[in-house]
Amino acid sequence: MTIPAEAQAAITRFGISIEDYMLPVHGQIQILAEDGTMLPEDRRGSSPGHQYPVPTDRELLEAYRRLVIGRRVNDQNSALVRQGRLAVYPSSHGQEACQVAAALALREGDWMFPTYRDSVAVMTRGVDPVEAMTLFRGDWHGGYDPHAHHVGIQSTPLTTQLLHGVGVAHAAKLRGEDTVVLAMCGDGATSEGDFHEALNFAAVFNLPVVFFVQNNQYAISVPLAHQTVAPSLAHKAVGYGMAGERVDGNDIVALLAVLDRAVTLARAGSGPLLVEANTYRMQAHTNADDATRYRNDAEVQAWAAKDPLNRMRHYLRSTGVLTDDVETAFAGDAEDIAQQLREGLGSDPTLDPQDLFRHVFTEPTPQLREQAALLADELARDELSREEH
Amino acid sequence: MSTVAEAAAARAAATAGPDPVTFAKALTTAMADAMRADDGVIVFGEDVAKLGGVFRITDGLMAEFGDQRCFDTPLAESGIVGMALGMAMNGMRPVVEMQFDAFAYPAFEQIASHVAKMHNRTRGRVTLPMVIRVPYAGGIGGVEHHCDSSEAYYAHTPGLKVFTPSSVADAYRLLREAIASDDPVVFMEPKKLYWSKDAVDLEALRRDFDGAEAAERAEGRAAVVRPGTDATIIAYGPAVPPALAAAEAASAEGRSVEVVDLRTIVPFDDETVCESVRKTGRVVVVAEAQGFASVASEITARVQERCFHSLAAPVRRVTGFDIPFPPPKFEHWHLPGVDRILDALDELQWED
Structure with missing residues (x-):
């Protein structure tokens, strides 16, 4: 097999095997402890070939700002569901560190392929918050232009989007572009056939794809133990001949470090990589779900203690980077977006029934034109009879 | 697989003389012409590169266009179609081959949930100019899973165009149109007709296609x-x-x-x-x-x-x-x- 240059360097420098390079670390990469203190280098879970530099203060502060906004977006959208302004919202409350790090790891020309739970990542990447919510308000299947910010449309079938990301990376590679694709999925999705096909295709064609698995422990109600008995999801990578890494998904410092390295390696031609982030969905799957039927309060409370925002806030306060003024400014930024969401989603959208037929094909077929006319006629007659009464 | 040997034998016989042209040759020529006309046209699937496909429909494409534009994939139909979708999103015009009708079923989720719906889902912001070639139907003495007529599944799925030629000239014409289309096309090839022949002037068909106005297309015209x-x-x-x-x-x-x-x-x-x-x-x-x-x-x-x-x-x-x-x-x-x-x-x- 071809050994990527980075793997070769690690093998030479540390005297490790290719498998040691590809296999994730024991445990997970963690840089910030749960209490928000920075761990010493020898307690970060790293091992030879798996070293991660700490991002700069400036990067960390911006990441924290995005975390604050992400949390506000999640809570605002959940409130909008309760008020009937959104049909559904799969919240990433508790997973904001993964959401923010995924978006910040990419350059402008790179692509992201999110799932339905990744709205915060989509917005962090630059998509208009109200457009991102169109899918969940129910006025179309997707509201934003995937080409505008290089963000695939949020997908509700599981794992299918990974292959789309593989294709985007493949096309870019054939044209000699240095695009990296970050393809996202959850723990349940790793059981799907397309997960296997996407990883294998990316590996065989040596494509610059970072597969980012947010392991939030449950696929709706089914715990990870029922999805796999693999030592970890990151271990699955080695079977495809790619490197896997496991990171604390509530530690944004570790996430930024691990994803940055993965994206940098992929861009340099290492082939695909897999990053598993160990995190937790603090709320139910959606508003239609009842999480108390499958998990207990003690478990949820244990994860609440690992909250990604508190941890980062504590750290940045302790180093003096995060002052009261900065915190106030960040809260203001978050409130601006919340207001944008409330205003944008507070009014009913204007719907054109003819949109039903407009985009099925690039040009409607004669049959669709007939059906469009049928509906227009039906509506005109309704209008007429309303006027008569 | 007896059909492979049959295909090879029939094709060898068919290429002995310059005229008439087989249905298979018309399809191969259509792909080669489309690849010459547009660098974004790429062909991939199972056994399509070195072997030229089990029916030899992609024969010679890797030799002429190189292994970046005509290549074999791992054996996974959902992977083939899902990757093609991503490539179509990113500037390419993929033409993928499903080896047989019934072997395309693993790709059905990608086809029905994504290929068919992406243009509509994105209000036309994402077009998917891609062709899924499916050798289909019986009449060749094929064993189970090699002879299904699967066209209704695709025709029933809004957002897919479904082409199926029956003549040598239409094999060329419709495949060129399918590749040129900005909508995804499921291209159903009656495999018993691969070895049928007709005295068709491919050169003239090529000129006709290149010069044809949209109004003269075969698409949507019985x-x-x-x-x-x-x-x-x-x-x-x-x-x-x-x-x-x-x-x-x-x-x-x-x-x-x-x-x-x-x-x-x-x-x-x-x-x-x-x-x-x-x-x-x-x-x-x-x-x-x-x-x-x-x-x-x-x-x-x-x-x-x-x-x-x-x-x-x-x-x-x-x-x-x-x-x-x-x-x-x-x-x-x-x-x-x-x-x-x-x-x-x-x-x-x-x-x-």
């Missing part, structure tokens, strides 16, 4: 492949040759039978179909697929809805039976043949 006055047979793909043979036999009995070849199931050409039916007043729909809830059912319903007052008899269907495709030694009882079509024509209430 062809009257045999004119007639007394009855209409509507057929497509593998059912067109038996339909033509039946029309010929009927003329010996003094009946003038028109044959309409749909060429594209989606878009459907109501205009040409209805024009013929209004003229003749009697209709037999012929399709190789099982008849229940089929494309033949749809054609029959459309004709009766639109042309009821022109009909002298109920529309008859001659289709495969509602059974899993039979083993090779049984298929001759299953496939709609000339006699069954003639029987149906006889029952069109001529005495009234």
